[in-house]
Amino acid sequence: MEPDNPLAAGLAGDRHAPPCVLVVFGASGDLTSRKLMPAVEQLAQRRLLSTSFAVVGVARTEWSDDDFRARMREAVKDAGPEWEHLTSRFRYVAGDYADSATFDTLATVLDELDAELGTAGSRVFYLATVPGVFAGVAKALGDGGLASPGADGGFARLVIEKPFGHDLESARQLDVDLHAVFAEEQIYRIDHYLGKETVQNLLALRFANAIFEPIWNRNYVDHVQITVAESVGVGHRGGFYETAGALRDIVQNHVMQVLALTAMEPPVTIDAQGIRDEKVKALRAIDVLTPDEVADHVVRGQYDAGWVEGEEVVGYRDEEGISDSSVTDTYVAMRLRVDNWRWAGVPFYVRTGKRLPKRLTEVAMQFREVPHLPFPAGLAQGLGANALVLRIQPDEGITLRFGAKVPGQAFEVRSVSMDFSYGAAFLEESPEAYERLLLDAMIGDPTLFIRSDEVEQAWKVCEPILAAFSDPSYPVARYEAGTWGPSAAEDLLERDGRKWRRP
Amino acid sequence: MATAVEGEGAAVLASWSGQSVRVPDVLAALEDVRRSEPLPPTRTSVLTLVLLASEAEEGARAAAALHQLGGRHPARAITVCTEDGEPGLDAEVRLMGAEVSGTSLWFEDLCLTVRGPARHHLDSLLEPFTLAELPMVVWFVDRLPEPDDPLLRAADAVLVDARDLGETTCLATLAELTSSTVLLDLSWVRLRPWREQLAALFDGSDLRPFLHGVRSIEVSGKTGPGHLLAGWLSSRLGVERRFVHLREAEHAGVRIVAEHEGRTGHFEVARPGDERTVRASVSVEGGHSSNSLVVLPEASPAWGVAEALSHLGRDPVYEQSLAAAVSLAGLPHP
Numbered sequence: 001m002e003p004d005n006p007l008a009a010g011l012a013g014d015r016h017a018p019p020c021v022l023v024v025f026g027a028s029g030d031l032t033s034r035k036l037m038p039a040v041e042q043l044a045q046r047r048l049l050s051t052s053f054a055v056v057g058v059a060r061t062e063w064s065d066d067d068f069r070a071r072m073r074e075a076v077k078d079a080g081p082e083w084e085h086l087t088s089r090f091r092y093v094a095g096d097y098a099d100s101a102t103f104d105t106l107a108t109v110l111d112e113l114d115a116e117l118g119t120a121g122s123r124v125f126y127l128a129t130v131p132g133v134f135a136g137v138a139k140a141l142g143d144g145g146l147a148s149p150g151a152d153g154g155f156a157r158l159v160i161e162k163p164f165g166h167d168l169e170s171a172r173q174l175d176v177d178l179h180a181v182f183a184e185e186q187i188y189r190i191d192h193y194l195g196k197e198t199v200q201n202l203l204a205l206r207f208a209n210a211i212f213e214p215i216w217n218r219n220y221v222d223h224v225q226i227t228v229a230e231s232v233g234v235g236h237r238g239g240f241y242e243t244a245g246a247l248r249d250i251v252q253n254h255v256m257q258v259l260a261l262t263a264m265e266p267p268v269t270i271d272a273q274g275i276r277d278e279k280v281k282a283l284r285a286i287d288v289l290t291p292d293e294v295a296d297h298v299v300r301g302q303y304d305a306g307w308v309e310g311e312e313v314v315g316y317r318d319e320e321g322i323s324d325s326s327v328t329d330t331y332v333a334m335r336l337r338v339d340n341w342r343w344a345g346v347p348f349y350v351r352t353g354k355r356l357p358k359r360l361t362e363v364a365m366q367f368r369e370v371p372h373l374p375f376p377a378g379l380a381q382g383l384g385a386n387a388l389v390l391r392i393q394p395d396e397g398i399t400l401r402f403g404a405k406v407p408g409q410a411f412e413v414r415s416v417s418m419d420f421s422y423g424a425a426f427l428e429e430s431p432e433a434y435e436r437l438l439l440d441a442m443i444g445d446p447t448l449f450i451r452s453d454e455v456e457q458a459w460k461v462c463e464p465i466l467a468a469f470s471d472p473s474y475p476v477a478r479y480e481a482g483t484w485g486p487s488a489a490e491d492l493l494e495r496d497g498r499k500w501r502r503p
Numbered sequence: 504m505a506t507a508v509e510g511e512g513a514a515v516l517a518s519w520s521g522q523s524v525r526v527p528d529v530l531a532a533l534e535d536v537r538r539s540e541p542l543p544p545t546r547t548s549v550l551t552l553v554l555l556a557s558e559a560e561e562g563a564r565a566a567a568a569l570h571q572l573g574g575r576h577p578a579r580a581i582t583v584c585t586e587d588g589e590p591g592l593d594a595e596v597r598l599m600g601a602e603v604s605g606t607s608l609w610f611e612d613l614c615l616t617v618r619g620p621a622r623h624h625l626d627s628l629l630e631p632f633t634l635a636e637l638p639m640v641v642w643f644v645d646r647l648p649e650p651d652d653p654l655l656r657a658a659d660a661v662l663v664d665a666r667d668l669g670e671t672t673c674l675a676t677l678a679e680l681t682s683s684t685v686l687l688d689l690s691w692v693r694l695r696p697w698r699e700q701l702a703a704l705f706d707g708s709d710l711r712p713f714l715h716g717v718r719s720i721e722v723s724g725k726t727g728p729g730h731l732l733a734g735w736l737s738s739r740l741g742v743e744r745r746f747v748h749l750r751e752a753e754h755a756g757v758r759i760v761a762e763h764e765g766r767t768g769h770f771e772v773a774r775p776g777d778e779r780t781v782r783a784s785v786s787v788e789g790g791h792s793s794n795s796l797v798v799l800p801e802a803s804p805a806w807g808v809a810e811a812l813s814h815l816g817r818d819p820v821y822e823q824s825l826a827a828a829v830s831l832a833g834l835p836h837p
Contacts, residue, residue: 005702007714007739009739010819010821051700082795082797085796120708120709152708152709
């Protein structure tokens with residue numbers, strides 16, 4: 001048994017990365033320079049990395065160690081001298097992922113770093129690549145003997161990013177391929193939404209407060225609205241987006257994760273197993289739509305030209321790389337049922353889309369109306385039902401809407417909002433999502449990563465909708481860019497006597 | 504009279520001042536300045552922070568440090584200066600505004616100058632100004648509190664800076680305070696990067712056994728922080744006083760020599776010159792050697808205060824380090 005480090009008491013302690021090497025596949029790509037390296041730099045700045053830490057980049061691009069170091073230095077603007085020092089340890093392996101020689105070279109470099117830094121065979125393999133190579137890289141790591149934990153108590157972990165498969169079948173196949181090499185405990189599936197403070201705060205709000213949980217059920221909640229809105233279009237990702245669409249890109253992962261955290265039962269403990277067990281139970285409780293039900297419950301939309309944030313934008317079919325007859329969903333609205341004791345009869349309305357008026361993600365718990373309003377008619381016109389809104393991005397925080405008397409002689413009541421702004425309440429700066437998740441992967445805390453059964457269950461919910469969307473005759477509701485979506489989405493709620501929030 | 508210095512990151516939205524006033528006058532002024540804002544933005548409510556200074560200048564300097572916190576400023580800061588002279592209370596009330604990440608915030612800033620017997624009953628004077636249900640932290644800017652200071656009973660935590668104590672005997676006073684008070688020490692906050700780097704040097708499983716074979720510890724630094732750092736190492740590692748050597752120096756630094764299985768390891772954390780960096784290095788006979796570099800956080804008092812206020816509970820590691828520092832200084836335990 002390794003003796004404890006008495007000097008670590010009272011410091012970051014178990015939130016401090018152990019000695020290890022971060023191996024980034026796709027090191028010359030956008031994700032590495034835009035997200036991963038700034039996150040590593042932040043961790044270094046916060047002194048959360050071990051003194052025995054290094055990064056090895058792997059990619060096809062013919063770079064030398066020095067080229068890689070220079071690029072990674074450039075990737076982080078305004079970094080301090082510690083970044084220069086840290087990057088001086090970075091190594092680079094150029095090679096094709098299909099060539100075993102690439103992995104032989106990688107093994108040699110890792111051995112050298114173990115001897116040099118004392119990293120004891122501990123590695124985190126981060127696949128910042130296209131999903132198509134996940135299985136191949138995993139197999140090559142296994143063939144090269146790199147997937148097994150080091151002999152000196154080290155570890156080997158694999159980090160992959162969504163999408164996890166293209167549908168249920170391909171997701172299952174990906175799991176089979178990965179599990180042939182890595183145990184489930186070694187696999188860290190990233191959905192960067194889970195690294196956001198406010199998503200984690202959902203757990204704190206629900207399970208650290210006595211006042212919310214008693215009303216977090218069908219007795220008090222009328223319905224739930226989850227909105228993931230983007231103001232941007234597809235940009236240069238048209239080719240990718242044509243094969244994905246909003247359902248695959250956002251609903252299957254981000255929305256399902258947020259919904260699971262909102263609907264789940266209290267876990268026994270806030271640890272990886274406790275939380276993920278409850279999340280998967282919540283996902284299993286979502287009533288999978290039958291093919292006949294999809295049309296009544298799901299709206300597929302696509303944006304036309306319009307104005308967003310003061311700028312004129314083109315319609316989806318006029319975007320680069322998009323066909324004139326594309327029926328790809330840039331907007332999805334749906335009504336889901338969570339059939340369990342807590343939520344039976346409470347609709348969960350979900351909407352996500354591109355080219356909406358602003359970028360935001362929120363979960364709104366809309367409470368039931370009071371049973372009787374004792375105020376004269378006309379004096380409570382500005383009063384809406386209570387709502388608790390969790391703003392996930394931007395301006396992370398919580399808003400509670402409730403009724404208050406308008407000052408004056410009459411007893412007029414109207415809704416007011418009480419805002420809790422995350423940034424205004426805490427002295428600590430929130431870590432960026434990637435920073436948090438990278439550190440968790442190094443520490444070996446999988447709580448904020450997605451387990452394979454969660455991925456599978458989320459695909460099961462999406463499967464009948466994907467099947468319906470694959471039929472070109474399924475309606476594509478048009479919406480003008482810069483609006484909150486097609487009128488068919490309004491109708492979806494109107495039929496239930498409700499309407500979307502205007503966030 | 505005490506005056507607050509306007510700092511970066513916050514602007515005065517409204518103000519009021521009065522001489523020889525009474526507490527209800529000041530409370531009314533607080534209400535008035537808040538009302539003067541037609542649409543007050545978000546109000547932060549974190550704590551009440553009292554700055555206690557013997558000299559008006561010191562108080563103003565400390566208050567300026569808080570203003571630099573901008574939106575991370577605690578909700579209500581009260582600077583209190585005591586003066587000789589005719590009994591009376593002078594007060595200045597200001598509504599401060601700041602913008603953080605596009606969110607507008609506001610907070611109140613009070614400066615009180617107290618003369619006469621009320622100087623000895625500051626707890627009763629300050630109580631009406633504290634925010635309900637929020638902790639009160641008292642920052643003793645230029646002196647240490649007496650153990651029987653009534654403010655200690657009212658405060659949830661006391662903020663000090665061991666660096667400013669000057670004499671080692673004050674370490675014993677601090678140690679005594681820890682028996683009844685939650686003590687926050689800016690010196691301890693500033694030592695954190697050193698402690699982290701030292702702890703990280705022993706992260707590797709091959710290096711950790713050296714922690715049990717420490718042969719000598721050499722600590723350099725100022726009186727106060729240097730003692731704290733040495734006390735921390737000796738208490739965490741259970742190393743006897745005779746193996747710990749203290750040297751007066753401008754910046755903190757540590758060298759540890761340790762043995763394991765017949766091999767000697769040298770572990771060092773030092774600040775090269777006046778650069779704001781800390782270099783940590785390890786070299787083991789016949790083993791690996793490595794070094795790392797971290798940048799020290801900005802030296803501003805604002806940063807130190809923000810860090811110190813982020814945890815308002817007892818810190819047993821600090822308290823044990825302080826007790827060990829008292830021993831290292833050859834002082835009797837309180």
